[in-house]
Amino acid sequence: MLSSPPVNTLKPLLKWAGGKRWLLPKLLELWQPERDSRLVEPFMGSLSVALGLRPNRALLNDANIHLVNLYRHLQQGLSVEIDMKNDRHFYYEMRTQFNQLTRTEKSHTSEAAQIFYYLNRTGFNGLCRFNNSGEFNVPFGKYKTINYATDLSDYQATLRSWEITVGDFEGLKLEPGDFIYADPPYDVQFTKYSQDDFTWEDQLRLTYWLAKHPGKVVLSNQATDRIVDLYQDCGFTIDIVDAPRRISCNGDRRPAKEVIACKGF
Helix, strand or coil: CCCCCCCCCCCCCCCCCCHHHHHHHHHHEEEEEEECCCCECCCCCCHHHHHHHHHCCCCECCHHHHHHHHHHHHHHCCCCCCCCCCCCCHHHHHHHHHHHHHCCCCCHHHHHHHHHHHHHHEEEHHHHCECCCCCCCCEEECCCCCCCCCCCCCHHHCCCCCCEEEECCHHHHCCCCEEEEEEECCCCCCCCCCCCCCCCCHHHHHHHHCCCCCCCEEEECCHHHHHHHHHHHHCCEEEEECCCCCCCCCCCCCEEEEEEEECCC
């Protein structure tokens, strides 16, 4: 198991399934010689990597429009003005209100950003899941206590200089010297992280796209046989590590095997 992440980094604002804060010691070793490069993350998730590496320049992307909306409002100085209660009935009221904003094309608003943060902190295990209609459908989390953040100024100061985009990874405008860290949805049955699935064809498309980049690339995924074979066939150097298992419906907390694939080092 890798060592603990640095203690002096700004922690992610969100709880996130598959977050990579545990991987920071390894990524920092690879990043330090390249720290003048631009960091590119096609799947920024909870921002645990960008917040840990603290690049001067970053291009951070995600297909999840609600996630991007929250971060863009953080850049502008988001204030949390809605009520936040660790209450089952209130949670489902807010989830309904959030989905109504989505249906009425108001997903870009400050209200939607604030509710998304509340739902993330209050819902089950930090999951981010949508049905085929694009509605957020994560159940209530049943936590004894929840620490909700209201002063988000530290995040504004950090995110303000980073470029944040939404869309498919192939739409990113890369520079030859970019340092790319890609953490796609795992090669597992559940892929409904945004309204659209991330399929095996997308795993192939991503790997071929990354393999063509002339700069440094680090890629992580669950170490399924076909993922390991794919990464090796595309010229990546492979390392299999134990990753913490944070979500399990049967209480299993044994380490999960994860593949870290590198190119250009």
